[in-house]
Amino acid sequence: MISVNTHEQPWREGLNVQALLDEMGFIFRHIIVRVNGEYVPEEAYAARLIADGDDVQVMHLIAGG
Amino acid sequence: MGKILKQIRYTPAKIERGYSNKSLYINVGDLRIEEKEVTEFMKEKFVGGKGFDLWYLWNAVTPETRWDSPENEIVMSVGPLGGITQYSGTGKTLVCAISPLTGIPIDSNAGGYFGPLLKFAGWDALELQGKAEKDLIIFIDGNEGLISIEEGEEYPEDTHLLAEELTARFAGSEEDKVHVSVVSSGSAARHVLMGMLNFSFYDPRRKTVRVKQAARGGLGTILRDKHIKALVVKFKGIKPNLNNPADIAAINRIGVKYHKEMHDLDEKQNGMRKIGTANTILVMNKYDLLPTRNFQTGGDPDAVKISPEVFINQYLTQGLHDGCWYGCTMSCAKAADHFKLLTGPYAGQCVTVDGPEYECAAGLGSNLGIFDPQAILEQNFYCDTYGIDLISYATTVAFIMECYEREQIRPEHTGGLDLRFGNATASLELLHQMSRGEGFGVLAGLGIRRLKQVFVERFGADPKLLEDIGMENKGLEYSEYLHKESLAQQGGFALTNKGPQHDEAWLIFMDMVNNQIPTFEDKAYALYYYPMFRTWFGLCGLCKLPWNDIVPADNYKTDTPAKVPEHVQNYVDIFNAVTGKKIDQDELIRQSERVYNFQRVFNIRMGSGLRKHDKAPYRSLGPVTAEEYLSRQERYDKQLRELQGLDPAVMSLDEKIAATRAYREKQFELLTDAVYKRRGWTEDGVPTPEHLKEIGMDLPMLLEVVEKHL
Numbered sequence: 001m002i003s004v005n006t007h008e009q010p011w012r013e014g015l016n017v018q019a020l021l022d023e024m025g026f027i028f029r030h031i032i033v034r035v036n037g038e039y040v041p042e043e044a045y046a047a048r049l050i051a052d053g054d055d056v057q058v059m060h061l062i063a064g065g
Numbered sequence: 066m067g068k069i070l071k072q073i074r075y076t077p078a079k080i081e082r083g084y085s086n087k088s089l090y091i092n093v094g095d096l097r098i099e100e101k102e103v104t105e106f107m108k109e110k111f112v113g114g115k116g117f118d119l120w121y122l123w124n125a126v127t128p129e130t131r132w133d134s135p136e137n138e139i140v141m142s143v144g145p146l147g148g149i150t151q152y153s154g155t156g157k158t159l160v161c162a163i164s165p166l167t168g169i170p171i172d173s174n175a176g177g178y179f180g181p182l183l184k185f186a187g188w189d190a191l192e193l194q195g196k197a198e199k200d201l202i203i204f205i206d207g208n209e210g211l212i213s214i215e216e217g218e219e220y221p222e223d224t225h226l227l228a229e230e231l232t233a234r235f236a237g238s239e240e241d242k243v244h245v246s247v248v249s250s251g252s253a254a255r256h257v258l259m260g261m262l263n264f265s266f267y268d269p270r271r272k273t274v275r276v277k278q279a280a281r282g283g284l285g286t287i288l289r290d291k292h293i294k295a296l297v298v299k300f301k302g303i304k305p306n307l308n309n310p311a312d313i314a315a316i317n318r319i320g321v322k323y324h325k326e327m328h329d330l331d332e333k334q335n336g337m338r339k340i341g342t343a344n345t346i347l348v349m350n351k352y353d354l355l356p357t358r359n360f361q362t363g364g365d366p367d368a369v370k371i372s373p374e375v376f377i378n379q380y381l382t383q384g385l386h387d388g389c390w391y392g393c394t395m396s397c398a399k400a401a402d403h404f405k406l407l408t409g410p411y412a413g414q415c416v417t418v419d420g421p422e423y424e425c426a427a428g429l430g431s432n433l434g435i436f437d438p439q440a441i442l443e444q445n446f447y448c449d450t451y452g453i454d455l456i457s458y459a460t461t462v463a464f465i466m467e468c469y470e471r472e473q474i475r476p477e478h479t480g481g482l483d484l485r486f487g488n489a490t491a492s493l494e495l496l497h498q499m500s501r502g503e504g505f506g507v508l509a510g511l512g513i514r515r516l517k518q519v520f521v522e523r524f525g526a527d528p529k530l531l532e533d534i535g536m537e538n539k540g541l542e543y544s545e546y547l548h549k550e551s552l553a554q555q556g557g558f559a560l561t562n563k564g565p566q567h568d569e570a571w572l573i574f575m576d577m578v579n580n581q582i583p584t585f586e587d588k589a590y591a592l593y594y595y596p597m598f599r600t601w602f603g604l605c606g607l608c609k610l611p612w613n614d615i616v617p618a619d620n621y622k623t624d625t626p627a628k629v630p631e632h633v634q635n636y637v638d639i640f641n642a643v644t645g646k647k648i649d650q651d652e653l654i655r656q657s658e659r660v661y662n663f664q665r666v667f668n669i670r671m672g673s674g675l676r677k678h679d680k681a682p683y684r685s686l687g688p689v690t691a692e693e694y695l696s697r698q699e700r701y702d703k704q705l706r707e708l709q710g711l712d713p714a715v716m717s718l719d720e721k722i723a724a725t726r727a728y729r730e731k732q733f734e735l736l737t738d739a740v741y742k743r744r745g746w747t748e749d750g751v752p753t754p755e756h757l758k759e760i761g762m763d764l765p766m767l768l769e770v771v772e773k774h775l
Contacts, residue, residue, distance in 0.1 A: 060579055061574075062335070
């Protein structure tokens, strides 16, 4: 399992940041992704693998309205 | 040109550090025109903008004043930063009055040129009081130092005609049209309680008048009740130093950096320069936040038919500057040009439609079950030119449509209008009825709070169901975000001063998606900080969008990226550079807190503003009906297991709905407790004398009100 925004999510071998965002339905472009506290730039989403037990934070930035 | 009823000459005040230090009072009943001093007390306690509006309004009315009392005022002010041209979003006019819908002060804001031109004409604020017997036009010429009041019966009412005609007349030439701004409403505002104000600016590239709206709370209804057909201001000579700021070099430096951010980052972030706020339609749909069919669900597969790309590719003119005040590189005031109308008195004509903004597409689209961009834009146009607040209209019609489909009202009540979800023709006919002042449209124009009573008392509707599904709080209709899964946003809408408008706080992503504010204390802090911070835009004449719809590239490195710390500091620095004061980020919040608490006490003075008035309809908190529950059954069943330790497998649907409701209503009460405590209020929502003293607002007039409720 991994943690995404403090909620548990299933993990699978080869899971990367882009795949996780797709699976979570996180289509909003204005986000900040951190894996175990480390910032992941957008151009690295596909290459950045997520390991079992990782803590992923996907911060959606707009505070709206 | 109508007969001149009153004309005076004045010497326009010189602006010093953002203030002209004068305000203008006009009584349209007895045609008095007076000049008032803006005092240091006002600047210290209220800053400007909405703060000045509320101060003047408090002094104009009594607890017995109603929206249509002659003493009710429409007050407008742009604030000390309003009118600078070096930073984006600096032309907002704040407007306040006692609202026809809520009976308490409403504040609403608009872009367009009126507020800045009014200040440069020498006036920090404008009070309009009294009631005329016949329609009037008020004209302020800031170059000539002339104010005139003339008869206005001969002019058309609808804004797209009226503003064009007045702009042409008072400009005198094509090149001078950009120096004129008109405030008007429209033909429906005489017949509905949700009338709004249009604020114009002339678009020289399109060669047409554009309009932005101070839409919420029925301000247009009051304007027309006072028989003011339009306000016109003219001022020629806009330049960057007109506010006579203390440090123009600092403003220039901050502005240059910001504009570079906008240029480099907007396309990667929200795309405001292509589509404006409507960029979020499909995002909201994907996250189950797009209100659909009266906030029953948060999305629909048909939402792709009203996607941003549809509007960009088929309707919105691209590549033109769309700022609603000088210097705004966000340029988000998009427009559909050469739009051919299919219905109503202007059918067949081609017009420019200002929009659609997100609220328009969501409100007049998905929330009415309408997924037709032509119909959305046509309703958008008619709401604007008829002077109707499209948010109140959309949320009210969504309520009516659900009542109709649930057979709480029937065709004999609607005059035969088949008001089912998705019937755009019926919605447009309702708008035309509002304009003509006839039929079911006039009834619909009362807004949800009054309609609930009418439907129950006259049509035999179920009062409990209507209380649950009528999306209003304090008498104001909710704006267009589904927020059942965000407890913080439930408070962000209901625990507000004027009612459920998202300009106080929009916390859905922070709360529901990011899970950044999990505890009651976290949510309470967010419902303290963000409403206070966002109130500040209204004190200073600023637009909120440049704060966080674009953020610096390195914003992710900060501890609090949701606050966009660099931009907050920009605002502090610009405030200091204009006014010469030395505030910091804490004092910025404190400035807002003074006005926010003043407004809360004002509500109490008017017979509202207590805990019972902050109650939310259950549709805001959770699933009312079996269909709603079943549409998201997996989610709700999971919550029963994880949050309440119940086993949904052994519960009936009714039991599951009831258990969900009991839990969510309790959560809302706990949130209310936490928020009141954080804001320095009693359990009944009353600011304590100690808190008022702490923030420097222990004024005798406020203490006298709160002490009755302790």
